[in-house]
Amino acid sequence: xxxxxxTLGQTTARAGDRxxxxxxxxxLGLGLVFVAGFAPxxxxxxxxxxxxxxxxxxxx
Amino acid sequence: xxxxxxxxxxxxxxxxxxxxxxxxxxLTSPLIVAAERYETQASAPSAPGLIQPAHVHLAHDHGHAxxxxxxxxxxxxxxxxAAFTGLATLVGAVGYALLLGAVMLAVGREPTPESALGFAxxxxxxxxxxPAVGLPPELPGSEAAPLAARQAxxxxxxxxxxxxxxLILVRRVAITILGGLVLIVGPHxxxxxxxxxxxxALPAGLAAQFAAxxxxxxxxxxxxxxxxxxxxxxxxxxxxxNA
Numbered sequence: 095x096x097x098x099x100x101t102l103g104q105t106t107a108r109a110g111d112r113x114x115x116x117x118x119x120x121x122l123g124l125g126l127v128f129v130a131g132f133a134p135x136x137x138x139x140x141x142x143x144x145x146x147x148x149x150x151x152x153x154x
Numbered sequence: 155x156x157x158x159x160x161x162x163x164x165x166x167x168x169x170x171x172x173x174x175x176x177x178x179x180x181l182t183s184p185l186i187v188a189a190e191r192y193e194t195q196a197s198a199p200s201a202p203g204l205i206q207p208a209h210v211h212l213a214h215d216h217g218h219a220x221x222x223x224x225x226x227x228x229x230x231x232x233x234x235x236a237a238f239t240g241l242a243t244l245v246g247a248v249g250y251a252l253l254l255g256a257v258m259l260a261v262g263r264e265p266t267p268e269s270a271l272g273f274a275x276x277x278x279x280x281x282x283x284x285p286a287v288g289l290p291p292e293l294p295g296s297e298a299a300p301l302a303a304r305q306a307x308x309x310x311x312x313x314x315x316x317x318x319x320x321l322i323l324v325r326r327v328a329i330t331i332l333g334g335l336v337l338i339v340g341p342h343x344x345x346x347x348x349x350x351x352x353x354x355a356l357p358a359g360l361a362a363q364f365a366a367x368x369x370x371x372x373x374x375x376x377x378x379x380x381x382x383x384x385x386x387x388x389x390x391x392x393x394x395x396n397a
Contacts, residue, residue, distance in 0.1 A: 111155045112155055114156065115155045115156040115159050115256075115259060116256045116259045116260045117256075118160075119156070119159050119252045119253070119255050119256040120252070120253060120256040120257075120260075122160075122249075122252050123163075123248075123249045123250065123251075123252030123253035123255075124249070126245050126246065126248055126249030126252065127249035127253070128249075129245055129249075130242050130243075130245040130246035130249060132305060136226040137226060137227050140226060140227065140228035140229065141228075141229060141238040141241070141242060142238070142239075142242035142245075142246075143186075143228075143239075144178065144182070144186050144239040145178065145242035145246060147186055147291065147292065147293065147364075147368070148178045148182040148183075148186075148291070148367075148368050148371055149246060149282070149372055149375070150282060150285060150286050150289070150290075150291040150369070151305075151308070152289060152301055152304035152305045153294075154294075154301060
């Protein structure tokens, strides 16, 4: 009984751990892709220009 | 788990960026520079064409820059421009690697080089090949529809294709396969913003070569991200287990 409760607790903790890892990585990933591929600031566009063309992001 | 995911994505993104930057500088950047020469000729036919700076891109309207606005910063031709291309590639590749890791964990697949390569190929299909069917990779000077419309269609197609692939390959039930096919085909039935039909001095061969090379570079980028992410995930897991 005690073992199964402990296992359940561990599983829940692991699931929560995984959920937060997924959320952080997804947000961070989307942010980085946005900055590299979509950010409208002219300076960012000019810096990333050749990358955006090559990776087929819509560019200017 | 978050540390393992972040470190694996950082390492995989870095490795992919090194490979992709090398390929870009050899395969696509020279074509972009060549295309900009045609672009300058078109926008300033009377300018004496003696020595042109490599990146004379701001001669045309960027959509968001008011005409007559002071020249904005841009990387100097040569080394600086190559360095910023590398930096942008690094940011983009780490971003893609993070998304790859997030999707694999969310779906509940253990990342190995093989399984991550499979997800990476799906990533290539979703963000490179599917949008390219409607909006082929373009050289400077050949753009047509307004930027916002093309970006919206690009994002919609990428998300829709990714969801479709998930429904078909991960869920694998008749009804989800049907739904997945609808999601993948839908954006193309709706149609991309008008493709370029404007007259341009750009040789068609140059544009075709660029489109093919661009998709090739994207594929290699994704493949390296997948293989490296799976490998790093396993390696960082072993390190933790041994510690």
